[in-house]
Amino acid sequence: MELLREVIKRYLSKDLTDYALNIDGPWGGGKTYFIKNKLNDLFGESGNYILMYNSLNGLNKPEDLISMLESSIFPYGTPNNFNNEPLKSNLLKFIEAKKAKILLCLDDLERIDDKCSVSSVLGYINTYFIEHNNIKTIIISNEGKIKEEEIFSEIKEKVIGRTIRFNADNLSIFKSIISNYPELQEFYLKNNELIDGVFTAYDSVNFRSIRFLFEILEEVFSYLAYGENSLDVEDNTLNDILLGIFVFCFIAGIEYRKGTFRTTTDSVNILDPFRSHFYKIDETNPNPVNELRKNNVIINNLYRYYNSLSEFIIDGHFSKDKLINEIKEKYYIKGIEDSSFGIIESYENYELPEIINSFSTVINAIEEGGYNPLRYPYMYLVVKELLDKEYINFEGSLKNSFLKGLEVAYHKTTLDVVDELRFNRHFEDSVEPIYVQLVNLLKEKRRLTIDQRNSSQIDEYINALKKNDYSLISKSVAYFSSSSNFFQYLSRNERQKEFILLSNRSLNSFIVTLNQMYLKISNANEFYSSEAIFMEEFKAKLTVELENSKEVDKLKRDQIENILLTIDKVITHVRNDQI
CATH class of the missing domain: 1.25.40 (Serine Threonine Protein Phosphatase 5, Tetratricopeptide repeat)
Incomplete structure (x- = not known):
C-alpha cells in the first residue's frame, strides 16, 4: 500500500508525463476504494490535484468516452467531496479552465463491452488525454479478466509507464468501511482485537461482500441494541450475543457471495456444525466453515448457527421473532414465562404456593402464544400431570387453552419446518388424546406451511x-x-x-x-x-x-x-x- 502511494506521489509531482499508471488487482479487493478515499493528503502535497473518476463498464465505442466523461455520472473534485454536476463545457476545455491539476481515473478496463477492443480504448485514452494533453491518468483493471491479454500486453507498453499490483491492507480498509456504520463502529471499538482475528481468518476478502454484510449487520444490531425486543439481558451478555451474530454473518455473508450456497437447505447443511459433519460440497472440497472453525480459535469459540440470519442473507427477509427465539435457545435466556414453566416442570423441588403462582403465568402465556409452538404438546403433558395429581385447580378447559394458544403461537413464530427429522424430534410416543391432537395440529400446520411455500415458489418460477x-x-x-x-x-x-x-x-x-x-x-x-x-x-x-x-x-x-x-x-x- 505504501509503495502504491509512493509511486502515485512521484507521478503527480512530475510537471509533464506522457504515460499512465495501471493499478492491477482482483475484483472487490479495494482498488477503487483506495483511490477515492486514501489519497487525500497526496492531492494537496502534489499541487492541489482534483480527482476525476469514471468506470469504463459497458463502454462499447471509444468515441463515446468523451460524452461519458461529460455526463452527470462523472464525478470530480476532492475524493471525499465528489460533485456529480454535468460539465458545462467539453471535457478538455473544462480541464484547461481549472486552475487545479487533474488526475483522471478510469476504472474497470476489463469490463468494457465485447464489441469494443481494449487496444482501441487505450489508444483513444492515449491520444486524447495522455500523450497530447499530458493529463495524469490512472487506469484500474483486473488484468486476469482482460480477454485480449496478449494484445493488452503489447499496447500497454506504449500507454502505461508502470503497473502496480494492488496488495490491499485488508484490515485498514475493513476499519475504514466499518466506520460508516455507527452501530458496528461502536461494537468494533469495544471488541476490536476479537473482530480483527475474525476478519484475518480469510486470506482475501471481496470488499463489496463486506459492504453487503455490513448492511445486514447494521440492521440486526440496531434492532437488538435499541429495538423493542424481548431480550432482557446484561450488557456483557448482549455483547457476547452480538459477537456470535457478527461471526456467523461474517462467514455466512462471504460464503454466500462466493456461491458456496444459494438455498436455505444448503445453508443448513454447510453452516450448521451439527449437520455439516455429514455434508460435503463435493468430494474434493471439504466444508469451508468446518475448515475455518478448525483453524481459527476465535471463530471456533464464538460461532453459532442462525437460521433466521441465513434467510436474511439469502432472500432479504428478516424474521425478528425467529432471531429472538434462536438467541434465547442458544444463550439459555429465560423470561418469566420460561422460568415459571421450569418450576412447573420440576415441581418436586418447589413449594406448592410457588407452583400455583407459576402455573398462572404459564397458562396465560400458553393462551397468548408465548412459547415455541413445538413445545406445546410436551407442555400439555406436564401441566396435565399437575392437574391429575390435584396439585392445581383449573376451572377452564385445558384442551381449549392449548389448542387456541398453539394456533396463536404458530402464527407468531417463523418455524424451520423443512427438515422433517428435526421437526419430529420434538414429539414423544404418547397416545394421550389431547397430546396426539396437538401433535397432529402441528403436523398439519407444517404441511400447510410447506404447501404454501412450494406454491409460492412455483408462482415465482412461472413468472420467471x-x-x-x-x-x-x-x-x-x-x-x-x-x-x-x-x-x-x-x-x-x-x-x-x-x-x-x-x-x-x-x-x-x-x-x-x-x-x-x-x-x-x-x-x-x-x-x-x-x-x-x-x-x-x-x-x-x-x-x-x-x-x-x-x-x-x-x-x-x-x-x-x-x-x-x-x-x-x-x-x-x-x-x-x-x-
Whole structure:
C-alpha cells in the first residue's frame, strides 16, 4: 500500500508525463476504494490535484468516452467531496479552465463491452488525454479478466509507464468501511482485537461482500441494541450475543457471495456444525466453515448457527421473532414465562404456593402464544400431570387453552419446518388424546406451511419463465431439486393454461429446466420416481389444453409438442427404464 502511494506521489509531482499508471488487482479487493478515499493528503502535497473518476463498464465505442466523461455520472473534485454536476463545457476545455491539476481515473478496463477492443480504448485514452494533453491518468483493471491479454500486453507498453499490483491492507480498509456504520463502529471499538482475528481468518476478502454484510449487520444490531425486543439481558451478555451474530454473518455473508450456497437447505447443511459433519460440497472440497472453525480459535469459540440470519442473507427477509427465539435457545435466556414453566416442570423441588403462582403465568402465556409452538404438546403433558395429581385447580378447559394458544403461537413464530427429522424430534410416543391432537395440529400446520411455500415458489418460477429471468429460473430449479415435488405443484390450479400463453423462448427455458433437473441426473429414479404420477397428470392437462386452444400458431404448437415429448422422456428416466 505504501509503495502504491509512493509511486502515485512521484507521478503527480512530475510537471509533464506522457504515460499512465495501471493499478492491477482482483475484483472487490479495494482498488477503487483506495483511490477515492486514501489519497487525500497526496492531492494537496502534489499541487492541489482534483480527482476525476469514471468506470469504463459497458463502454462499447471509444468515441463515446468523451460524452461519458461529460455526463452527470462523472464525478470530480476532492475524493471525499465528489460533485456529480454535468460539465458545462467539453471535457478538455473544462480541464484547461481549472486552475487545479487533474488526475483522471478510469476504472474497470476489463469490463468494457465485447464489441469494443481494449487496444482501441487505450489508444483513444492515449491520444486524447495522455500523450497530447499530458493529463495524469490512472487506469484500474483486473488484468486476469482482460480477454485480449496478449494484445493488452503489447499496447500497454506504449500507454502505461508502470503497473502496480494492488496488495490491499485488508484490515485498514475493513476499519475504514466499518466506520460508516455507527452501530458496528461502536461494537468494533469495544471488541476490536476479537473482530480483527475474525476478519484475518480469510486470506482475501471481496470488499463489496463486506459492504453487503455490513448492511445486514447494521440492521440486526440496531434492532437488538435499541429495538423493542424481548431480550432482557446484561450488557456483557448482549455483547457476547452480538459477537456470535457478527461471526456467523461474517462467514455466512462471504460464503454466500462466493456461491458456496444459494438455498436455505444448503445453508443448513454447510453452516450448521451439527449437520455439516455429514455434508460435503463435493468430494474434493471439504466444508469451508468446518475448515475455518478448525483453524481459527476465535471463530471456533464464538460461532453459532442462525437460521433466521441465513434467510436474511439469502432472500432479504428478516424474521425478528425467529432471531429472538434462536438467541434465547442458544444463550439459555429465560423470561418469566420460561422460568415459571421450569418450576412447573420440576415441581418436586418447589413449594406448592410457588407452583400455583407459576402455573398462572404459564397458562396465560400458553393462551397468548408465548412459547415455541413445538413445545406445546410436551407442555400439555406436564401441566396435565399437575392437574391429575390435584396439585392445581383449573376451572377452564385445558384442551381449549392449548389448542387456541398453539394456533396463536404458530402464527407468531417463523418455524424451520423443512427438515422433517428435526421437526419430529420434538414429539414423544404418547397416545394421550389431547397430546396426539396437538401433535397432529402441528403436523398439519407444517404441511400447510410447506404447501404454501412450494406454491409460492412455483408462482415465482412461472413468472420467471414469462420474464425470461434466468437468475430466478435457476433459483427455482435449485429449490425444487432438493424437494422432489416440482410437478406435484406444477400440475395444480390449471397452470397448464399459462404454458399456452408463454413465449417460445420461455417454452425452451422450460425444456432446459427439465433437462437440468431430471435428464442430466443419472440416478434420477432414486430421488424423483414419486413425481412420475404428477408428470403424467401435468402432461395430460397440457395435452387437453393444447387441443382446445384453436388460436395457437403452428410454431408454438410444435414447441409445446416438444415439451410433451420431453416430459415422456423424463417419466421414462425417473422410472429407471431405457430412454
